[in-house]
Amino acid sequence: MEYIEVTSKPPEDSKPITLVIGKFDGVHRGHVMLLQKALDYRDGMLAVMSFTDHPNWILRNDIEYKRSLTPLMQKIALMQNLGAERFYNIQFTPKYAQIPARDFVIHYLSRLNIKRLVVGDGFHLGKGRESDTNDLIGYCKEINVAVSVIPLLKDNEEKISSTTIRSHIKEGRIEAAGKLLGRHYVVAGEVIHGNALGRELGFPTINLGHGAEQYVPPKAGVYAGSAEICHSPNESEHRHALISAGYRPTVDGGNYLIEANLLDFSGDVYGKKVNLSFYSYLREELKFNNLEELVKQMKLDELQARAYFQMHHTKQAIIASSKFIG
CATH class of the missing domain: 2.40.30.30 (Riboflavin kinase-like)
Incomplete structure (x- = not known):
């Protein structure tokens, strides 16, 4: 798998990709389904964009989130086995968290040749989790990127979440x-x-x-x-x-x-x-x-x-x- 460390903007790249964004803490059944759906939509290589550390640890200093269900190397191995070919690892910092959602789409994601963006229902983006999937779809239209929002997987009518695990x-x-x-x-x-x-x-x-x-x-x-x-x-x-x-x-x-x-x-x-x-x-x-x-x-x-x-x-x-x- 191709690994790209991101400390600011991702490096410009013209290679077509289908991009999946998320924390992916645990790479649980819901995440697996998200990757499988992305493979169905795939146009170009399948890429994943995730974070080094959990936002709750970086922004709230919540000690419960200092540790991971799947630390970075395990997360990458799991993603590769699920078909991902490229992994963008964002060095998530308080400064990075201040980027407005629209700016992230227009000035960061636009540097990539994204043919389709895939996220889970309930996905939020930008400073203070300001934007939901409807906002994301609107921003992505400005850069001609299609967005697919995948319903959350449930177990006994309860959504599968990293917090529950x-x-x-x-x-x-x-x-x-x-x-x-x-x-x-x-x-x-x-x-x-x-x-x-x-x-x-x-x-x-x-x-x-x-x-x-x-x-x-x-x-x-x-x-x-x-x-x-x-x-x-x-x-x-x-x-x-x-x-x-x-x-x-x-x-x-x-x-x-x-x-x-x-x-x-x-x-x-x-x-x-x-x-x-x-x-x-x-x-x-x-x-x-x-x-x-x-x-x-x-x-x-x-x-x-x-x-x-x-x-x-x-x-x-x-x-x-x-x-x-x-």
Whole structure:
């Protein structure tokens, strides 16, 4: 995919494109439908225009939006798998947010050879979200660009939104989040060294480090899931996993950490990228009186996770769950 960083106006380009604009936080089922509709309309290459950071973080300093459902590189990988050929990444800043909607269309989008602009219903543009899709259609007529507004996808009569998915993840409703995403929720990171306590207890774990801090953190607790171990850009290995997210109160862990016990696996994965897919929330994080009680519970957790895998998943399902992750 062609990647273009945009700090001001996009570079002039005469190549015909169909352009889709949005935040695309999560690249959920609604976003997938938007891209699919754009492919139906496509005239020229399919391009996507999105933002580095969520506007709620940049403009309101809302800490809830500092982290993403799909950080940039994952978003790009998902978009590419959905057929996008070019990705405009706008460096969204308070200054950029002051651009009036009409100016953005007339002086920014006009630099591109847009044959059709595709947005979702409810899309707003410009300073203070001043303009809706009707305004957008009017402004685009001035530069001879057709606009298609796609109705929002609903699930049980409720629109599918990134805000709802974030809420599900933070409250441990991981299966509900996966239903709206259209895939399991994934947190990716580089494996770092820990204190090796899990190995001493008979449950060796991998600890996710660099990269994992970019994601919306799942509720503290224990999950059934899977791990994609990236050995090289073209080679990966998949394993069922018992995932623990949280603060490790029994051992006074302190900071939030995501770690995973890879079932039926032995090997050195330090320094490698791992994509952890969250399937099902098994239980809340608990503080035990001693390590013996912790080990006893971990054995029960593993039995519960294996029963879940036997009932719900095959190896093929594991591979399919992470097929979009780059």
